Each structure stands twice: as structure tokens, then as C-alpha cells.
Amino acid sequence: MRARVHITLKSGVLDPQGEAIRHALGALGFDGVERVRQGKVIELELADADPEAARARVREMCEKLLANTVIENYQIEIL
Amino acid sequence: MRARVHITLKSGVLDPQGEAIRHALGALGFDGVERVRQGKVIELELADADPEAARARVREMCEKLLANTVIENYQIEIL
Amino acid sequence: MRARVHITLKSGVLDPQGEAIRHALGALGFDGVERVRQGKVIELELADADPEAARARVREMCEKLLANTVIENYQIEIL
Amino acid sequence: MRARVHITLKSGVLDPQGEAIRHALGALGFDGVERVRQGKVIELELADADPEAARARVREMCEKLLANTVIENYQIEIL
Numbered sequence: 001m002r003a004r005v006h007i008t009l010k011s012g013v014l015d016p017q018g019e020a021i022r023h024a025l026g027a028l029g030f031d032g033v034e035r036v037r038q039g040k041v042i043e044l045e046l047a048d049a050d051p052e053a054a055r056a057r058v059r060e061m062c063e064k065l066l067a068n069t070v071i072e073n074y075q076i077e078i079l
Numbered sequence: 080m081r082a083r084v085h086i087t088l089k090s091g092v093l094d095p096q097g098e099a100i101r102h103a104l105g106a107l108g109f110d111g112v113e114r115v116r117q118g119k120v121i122e123l124e125l126a127d128a129d130p131e132a133a134r135a136r137v138r139e140m141c142e143k144l145l146a147n148t149v150i151e152n153y154q155i156e157i158l
Numbered sequence: 159m160r161a162r163v164h165i166t167l168k169s170g171v172l173d174p175q176g177e178a179i180r181h182a183l184g185a186l187g188f189d190g191v192e193r194v195r196q197g198k199v200i201e202l203e204l205a206d207a208d209p210e211a212a213r214a215r216v217r218e219m220c221e222k223l224l225a226n227t228v229i230e231n232y233q234i235e236i237l
Numbered sequence: 238m239r240a241r242v243h244i245t246l247k248s249g250v251l252d253p254q255g256e257a258i259r260h261a262l263g264a265l266g267f268d269g270v271e272r273v274r275q276g277k278v279i280e281l282e283l284a285d286a287d288p289e290a291a292r293a294r295v296r297e298m299c300e301k302l303l304a305n306t307v308i309e310n311y312q313i314e315i316l
Contacts, residue, residue, distance in 0.1 A: 013226070013229070032126025068171065191282070
């Protein structure tokens, strides 16, 4: 089973890398790019057979290791 | 319109951050994590009204700025 | 002239990537690794001739773009 | 003992994040920024007492986990 976790900065947290990309796109002539946010994506291959058990385990991985929940949100997809 | 771009290392390219996460999960007692890959996700808010035009523009952004296509793959979702 | 900027999370801010590395090193048999922090390093080649002017400009770049000063510290070296 | 490891892309490897920063700095009015490269910095607190032993161990950590030596260089400082 595969799981994908998106980890993004919470909306109030300044994102310098996203801002750098937004300015760079403008400088390269890409108009109308209103906002850019950069995050991480972590893809896991798991031995679990049960999607709900896998999701619960991945949630625990996020809380314990993968995300800094003070400044980051995470979102889990089981594929 | 929002677009989301996943940028991941090509499958043959070693991913030290993914490996570090895999070992760390094992050390924390999460069994059965067979493979971990870490990538980037870039979310863009675009003024485009046409999804196909937006996708073509984002593809151009990836080729020109966002990805290193020698070592990275990208995948575009229009939301 | 070259400048190097270190951007690191402030000491109170949890660093999941550093933690993942610490656990992974332990799992690989590297004992006695007490703490790991991961940050970014940005190297700039600048046309400036005057080191003090370069440093002041790089400081402004950090405040305006490179760092999120709420959660990150930066440190500038002129090489 | 503290060690600091700089991990940077080899000079022939395209660096999209560095390029994004360079363009963004130009768009913000910072002239004369000729080249930007972004890398990682990993700071380790080690129980080792001997600097040479510490350096050798950190080199092994780089080879085994921290760097992808096909595309990245690393540089170790013992502080």
C-alpha cells in the first residue's frame, strides 16, 4: 500500500521559498501568478493491508516525526 | 484557479532525506515501511480561467524554473 | 565577491528533518549523536566590491526574501 | 563537540531553487546578483572527544546517509 503525505506551512506562516518562486516567475514573464506556497511531499510504501489502519499509522508518523504541527499542516492520501 | 505541482527525484536517484525518514520511522517502532521518497509540492494560484491553458503554462514553468528535469520528475494537477 | 547565508530554525522550533536524521543515524549504528538540526545555506555571487556594503545588502535580502525571521535565524559570511 | 556539514549540488547540476532566488532578488531590485546556489546545512552535536575521530565519523555519515554523492558535494567543519 502506498501513502502520500503533503506537508505545507500553515496559511499564516511566511513562506520565503514560495515567495522567491512567485517573484522569479514574474521576472520570467509568467503573469497572473497570485500566490505560491512550497511544501514537502513524502511518499511511503507500507506493508499494511488495511487502508484505515495504514491511515491511522501514517497520522501517528506525522504527529511524531514528519511534521512540525505548530507551523505545518499535513494531509494524508492512501493510494 | 489553483495548480499543484509534485516534484520528486527520478526513481534511480538516491534520496538521502527519504532514507533518513525511513530509518527514523524504524527506530521509532513503525514496522513495515519499505520505501520512503521525499519531494516538493508547489501550489500556485493563477489568474488563468482556462484549465488547459493553465496546465500548459505550469508545464512551461516546470521546464524553465521549478524542476531540474535531469534528476526530477514533475506532475501537474489543476484543482 | 561571494556571500554565504546560513538559515536555521530558531532553537525553540521543532525540526522534523533534523530529528529524522538523528534517529536514522542511531539506527545505522552511529552512537552519541545528541542533537541534529537541518537548515539551508544560500551562496551568492555578488558584483559588489565593498565587503561592508555587500553584507548590508545581503542582510536586506534576508529580511525581505530569504528568511522567515519569525521562525528562522540567519547568519551572513562574506568570503 | 559540534560538527557542521554543508551539502551543495555539484557545480554542473542545475539548481532550480537557487535560480528562483536569483530571479526573485532581481525582481525585488537587488542588482548584480550573478549566481545563487541553495544547499543544506546539517549541524550535529556529538559525544566524541577527539576532533579527528569526529571528522572521520561525520564523513562516514555523509557517505552512508546525509549526501547523495552522485549529485552533491559535502564539506565538514568541526567546531
